[in-house]
Amino acid sequence: METWERLPVGLDTPALVVDLARVEANARRLQAEMGRRGIALRPHAKTHKSVRIARLQLDAGATGLTVGTLGEAEVFATAGIVDLFIAYPVWAVGPKAARLRALYERAPGLRVGVDSVGGAEHLGVAVRGAPGRLAVIIEIDPGQHRTGVPDPSSAVEVAAAARSAGLEVIGVFSHGGHSYRPGAAEAAGADEVRALVDGAEALEAGGFEVSVVSAGSTPTMLTAATGRVTEIRPGTYVLGDHQQVVLGAIPDDGCAAVVVATVVSVFPDRVALDAGAKSLTKDRPDWLDGYGAIVGYPDLVIERLSDYHGIVRAPEGVSRPALGEVVAIVPNHICPVVDLFDDFTALLPDGSAERWLVDARGRSG
Numbered sequence: 215m216e217t218w219e220r221l222p223v224g225l226d227t228p229a230l231v232v233d234l235a236r237v238e239a240n241a242r243r244l245q246a247e248m249g250r251r252g253i254a255l256r257p258h259a260k261t262h263k264s265v266r267i268a269r270l271q272l273d274a275g276a277t278g279l280t281v282g283t284l285g286e287a288e289v290f291a292t293a294g295i296v297d298l299f300i301a302y303p304v305w306a307v308g309p310k311a312a313r314l315r316a317l318y319e320r321a322p323g324l325r326v327g328v329d330s331v332g333g334a335e336h337l338g339v340a341v342r343g344a345p346g347r348l349a350v351i352i353e354i355d356p357g358q359h360r361t362g363v364p365d366p367s368s369a370v371e372v373a374a375a376a377r378s379a380g381l382e383v384i385g386v387f388s389h390g391g392h393s394y395r396p397g398a399a400e401a402a403g404a405d406e407v408r409a410l411v412d413g414a415e416a417l418e419a420g421g422f423e424v425s426v427v428s429a430g431s432t433p434t435m436l437t438a439a440t441g442r443v444t445e446i447r448p449g450t451y452v453l454g455d456h457q458q459v460v461l462g463a464i465p466d467d468g469c470a471a472v473v474v475a476t477v478v479s480v481f482p483d484r485v486a487l488d489a490g491a492k493s494l495t496k497d498r499p500d501w502l503d504g505y506g507a508i509v510g511y512p513d514l515v516i517e518r519l520s521d522y523h524g525i526v527r528a529p530e531g532v533s534r535p536a537l538g539e540v541v542a543i544v545p546n547h548i549c550p551v552v553d554l555f556d557d558f559t560a561l562l563p564d565g566s567a568e569r570w571l572v573d574a575r576g577r578s579g
């Protein structure tokens with residue numbers, strides 16, 4: 215973790231810091247692996263919400279971006295990145311319908327997720343009369359039980375509604391979010407592939423041409439990248455976080471982003487950091503201890519958070535930071551953490567630092 219030993223002096227904490235060399239290494243490593251497998255990489259940009267990092271992924275060979283909201287798509291389109299897949303069942307009514315249409319007119323290659331007949335009908339109405347046919351991808355539930363049609367026949371039903379609504383069905387996608395437990399990645403990846411293949415075959419039997427078979431999460435980015443899968447969409451892999459390290463999805467040095475905090479109070483049994491829930495989030499799966507890993511202090515646990523306080527259990531005899539010391543914390547889940555900051559402090563390989571905006575911050579809908 216020597217990267218975090220050369221933090222710029224005078225950082226105003228709490229601060230979100232990224233190490234450019236690690237970001238580039240993460241982007242290149244996965245891109246090379248997907249290149250070997252002949253599978254496209256369409257990273258989910260909700261992790262970083264940054265035009266700079268998106269460009270770096272595209273320069274490394276990514277085919278385009280995945281986003282989770284219309285708002286994120288609008289930000290990237292405005293920056294000139296128009297090969298976008300909104301991997302979400304957008305419910306296009308009212309202002310969302312008007313925004314979707316405006317976005318589609320700027321980004322005609324746009325792809326949108328759909329998992330219901332009603333959702334398809336609204337998308338069709340939203341883009342009616344616009345040139346071309348909006349591409350949609352049917353979401354299949356691989357076992358996470360979040361969104362996505364539950365079985366192949368429902369996929370055909372939604373696809374038929376999409377076609378009747380004037381949309382172009384181009385394939386199927388899944389998100390293996392049930393991989394977020396130790397030891398679950400192998401089976402979740404296999405679930406994704408199976409669900410996608412079943413969905414794709416049902417669509418083909420129903421007369422649809424399936425050119426996109428899109429899987430992925432960070433834990434399943436390798437286990438689902440096989441067979442008929444044409445594209446994967448991990449997001450977290452590029453910045454990394456504590457839960458991905460514990461899950462074994464990324465190496466230790468794959469953590470490219472930290473929250474930097476200052477010790478503001480010390481007590482016999484604990485120390486207090488100026489990073490609380492409004493820097494680290496309260497995201498903590500039941501298989502993780504604490505709200506992030508403090509670099510250089512492996513035995514310390516961030517036990518409690520209030521908005522601006524992080525309370526670290528520090529029993530006697532355990533190495534602990536001193537009052538005023540600046541520490542780096544690898545958050546449990548980097549995606550929501552990024553959305554809490556206006557900007558990244560980016561550490562460049564020459565030792566200098568730059569300020570990079572979190573361009574799509576707050577674009578949650």
Ligand SMILES: Cc1ncc(COP(=O)(O)O)c(C=O)c1O
Pocket residue numbers: 258280301302388389430431432433447448449450451
């Ligand atoms: C639809 C979809 N695709 C891809 C991803 C990226 O997965 P991860 O955050 O594990 O990298 C997500 C994350 O929630 C998602 O919802």
